[in-house]
Amino acid sequence: MTATKPKAIRRLGDVIFANLAFFAGVSILATLATVAAFLFVQSIPAFTGPEIAAAEDGFWNYVFPFVFGTVYASIIALIIATPLAIGIALYISHFANRRFAQLLGYAVDLLAAIPSVVYGLWGILVLAPFLNPTFMWLNENLGWIPFFAGQVSATGRTMLTVGIVLAIMVLPIMAALIREVFLQTPRLHEEAALALGATRWEMIKMAVLPFGRTGIISAAMLGLGRSLGETMAVAMVLSPTAVINFAVLTSSNSNTIAANIALQFPEAGGNYSNLLIATGLVLFAITMVVNMIARWIISRRAEFSGAN
Amino acid sequence: MTSQVTSSFQGTADLPKWVSPAMLLAFFMGSFTLQVMLASSTEQNELNLIPVAVFGLVGYAVALYALSRFVEGRRKATDRLVTILVTAAFSLALIPLLSLAYTVVQNGAARFDAEFFTFSMRNIVGEGGGALHAIIGTLEITGIATLISVPIGIMAAIYLVEYGRGTIARLVTFFVDVMTGVPSIVAGLFAYALFVIFFGPGVRMGLGGAIALSVLMIPVVIRATEEMLKIVPNELREAAYALGVPKWLTVIKVVLPTALAGIATGVMISIARVIGETAPLLIIAGFTASMNYNPFDERMMTLPVFVYTSYANQGVDMQSYVDRAWAGALTLMLIVMVLNLVARLISKYFSPKG
Numbered sequence: 001m002t003a004t005k006p007k008a009i010r011r012l013g014d015v016i017f018a019n020l021a022f023f024a025g026v027s028i029l030a031t032l033a034t035v036a037a038f039l040f041v042q043s044i045p046a047f048t049g050p051e052i053a054a055a056e057d058g059f060w061n062y063v064f065p066f067v068f069g070t071v072y073a074s075i076i077a078l079i080i081a082t083p084l085a086i087g088i089a090l091y092i093s094h095f096a097n098r099r100f101a102q103l104l105g106y107a108v109d110l111l112a113a114i115p116s117v118v119y120g121l122w123g124i125l126v127l128a129p130f131l132n133p134t135f136m137w138l139n140e141n142l143g144w145i146p147f148f149a150g151q152v153s154a155t156g157r158t159m160l161t162v163g164i165v166l167a168i169m170v171l172p173i174m175a176a177l178i179r180e181v182f183l184q185t186p187r188l189h190e191e192a193a194l195a196l197g198a199t200r201w202e203m204i205k206m207a208v209l210p211f212g213r214t215g216i217i218s219a220a221m222l223g224l225g226r227s228l229g230e231t232m233a234v235a236m237v238l239s240p241t242a243v244i245n246f247a248v249l250t251s252s253n254s255n256t257i258a259a260n261i262a263l264q265f266p267e268a269g270g271n272y273s274n275l276l277i278a279t280g281l282v283l284f285a286i287t288m289v290v291n292m293i294a295r296w297i298i299s300r301r302a303e304f305s306g307a308n
Numbered sequence: 309m310t311s312q313v314t315s316s317f318q319g320t321a322d323l324p325k326w327v328s329p330a331m332l333l334a335f336f337m338g339s340f341t342l343q344v345m346l347a348s349s350t351e352q353n354e355l356n357l358i359p360v361a362v363f364g365l366v367g368y369a370v371a372l373y374a375l376s377r378f379v380e381g382r383r384k385a386t387d388r389l390v391t392i393l394v395t396a397a398f399s400l401a402l403i404p405l406l407s408l409a410y411t412v413v414q415n416g417a418a419r420f421d422a423e424f425f426t427f428s429m430r431n432i433v434g435e436g437g438g439a440l441h442a443i444i445g446t447l448e449i450t451g452i453a454t455l456i457s458v459p460i461g462i463m464a465a466i467y468l469v470e471y472g473r474g475t476i477a478r479l480v481t482f483f484v485d486v487m488t489g490v491p492s493i494v495a496g497l498f499a500y501a502l503f504v505i506f507f508g509p510g511v512r513m514g515l516g517g518a519i520a521l522s523v524l525m526i527p528v529v530i531r532a533t534e535e536m537l538k539i540v541p542n543e544l545r546e547a548a549y550a551l552g553v554p555k556w557l558t559v560i561k562v563v564l565p566t567a568l569a570g571i572a573t574g575v576m577i578s579i580a581r582v583i584g585e586t587a588p589l590l591i592i593a594g595f596t597a598s599m600n601y602n603p604f605d606e607r608m609m610t611l612p613v614f615v616y617t618s619y620a621n622q623g624v625d626m627q628s629y630v631d632r633a634w635a636g637a638l639t640l641m642l643i644v645m646v647l648n649l650v651a652r653l654i655s656k657y658f659s660p661k662g
Binding site for chain 1: 339391477501585590615632640
């Protein structure tokens with residue numbers, strides 16, 4: 001009995017191709033690791049080298065207003081964008097008629113394709129002057145709310161304008177994601193609700209929204225990740241100072257990490273550029289955490305819903 | 309009792325179809341006239357459209373809700389209110405798109421001429437000049453980024469779909485998603501940090517821009533290719549194996565050609581996504597006023613950076629700088645639109661039928 005198992009022939013082409021594919025896949029992990037490693041190595045001189053005038057109170061005191069500005073602008077953007085994105089997704093998936101909806105979806109996707117520098121140009125030359133009278137009105141009539149207090153900016157280059165521009169920029173991505181989730185709602189759930197005599201809104205409330213809840217949360221997280229890292233629109237629109245300021249209508253706003261790098265880096269010499277790289281590492285860490293949480297929520301949902 | 313239940317759960321009558329649009333029109337007209345009167349009475353010459361829209365919409369929503377509640381009952385009234393809100397949210401999102409398209413075309417047309425596409429900015433102060441150096445730079449940098457990203461992206465997608473099993477494949481899938489969220493400026497800093505090792509501090513190079521763009525582009529290519537490879541029917545692979553075709557030839561000769569149109573679409577869309585990136589190129593490719601055909605040496609201008617610097621570093625004749633910025637923005641938008649359109653046409657006409 002010499003029954004040896006028939007051995008699969010290992011062709012040279014197969015081995016080479018499989019390994020090429022494997023290395024391409026693993027290179028993704030390697031790239032992310034090298035991004036973190038190189039940024040880390042390059043930010044060391046900011047701490048060991050000669051003191052930098054901009055960061056005389058230490059690195060964390062330097063970076064904190066920017067972290068605040070980054071998070072604050074993104075949260076404003078998210079507060080504006082999330083309800084709108086849900087509205088757009090609902091409109092395209094459940095309200096507009098089908099052929100019209102496809103066209104509308106394309107129009108919203110176009111918004112996602114517009115380069116950020118064009119948004120920046122539009123934000124500062126069109127949107128800021130357009131919004132300024134409204135800002136004045138808000139300040140005059142609702143100035144007792146701390147957010148609207150203070151000396152109103154004369155140019156409209158405020159935190160709120162930035163928040164609105166960021167909201168417009170993340171809106172298409174969020175709307176597209178939420179729309180996909182809403183479209184996956186089991187048809188039977190919707191029809192059952194309608195058959196019980198529910199109006200369209202009641203059907204959405206009973207069938208669509210509960211099903212899409214995790215989708216909405218993860219879309220919001222991804223939108224947050226996007227707006228945290230957005231650079232050019234903020235760099236062009238905001239008039240920054242290095243303070244922490246909750247008022248959204250004044251001309252002294254906390255800059256964001258990304259915009260600060262974009263504004264300072266071209267002229268940065270010596271270990272000032274290392275300092276900026278260190279702030280970039282902070283930004284990288286923040287966006288990584290946000291994105292990983294978002295992806296984790298999505299993957300958990302995919303396991304349980306069975307709607308793929 | 310019964311009549312009470314019926315009246316609160318079911319409307320007694322329906323509103324005619326014309327009521328809603330008629331009320332919408334009436335309220336916007338009313339709000340507009342009110343604002344015009346207010347503006348003329350307070351000597352404000354500028355008419356602000358925001359209050360017109362806000363008052364018109366709020367008035368319309370409240371009035372229609374009240375009317376519907378009275379005639380049709382609570383449930384239908386709520387349904388109408390939500391319909392108004394959802395439609396309003398959607399229209400609100402279209403306003404920036406229309407405004408953006410309008411202003412870019414209107415302001416960009418001023419300098420969208422032959423000189424813009426045939427001159428660089430060397431020795432130009434004030435009027436004239438063009439963006440040829442920036443267009444060349446954008447084409448070269450994006451081209452190199454595409455050459456790097458497409459093979460790696462497609463091979464990684466092949467790994468994930470055809471080979472990948474177990475922990476490593478799951479990790480790669482997860483981190484591809486995470487990588488799509490890497491801020492573009494971080495990609496630029498990464499390219500800078502990488503090149504500093506070889507060329508010393510203050511390095512500026514077109515190639516670095518291409519590396520930075522690749523970091524942003526690879527995950528998009530992987531995602532698109534992966535989706536396309538997944539929908540290639542397994543029967544095709546099995547038929548090839550049954551004929552004794554090795555796996556790698558099956559992938560190259562059977563799977564890839566079937567998915568080719570979709571992959572091409574994905575690649576076009578990923579190019580469209582990175583061609584407008586400004587921040588990483590500002591960091592590592594820098595900016596210049598002169599032609600530079602060599603991506604391996606010295607600063608290289610690109611179109612998005614051209615738009616930014618034209619606006620940010622306005623010279624004496626401010627208007628001509630802003631005009632050039634708008635013309636650059638228009639060119640960039642047109643390139644992005646064309647790429648998206650071509651991508652859609654490819655997927656429409658070349659994807660396998662059936």
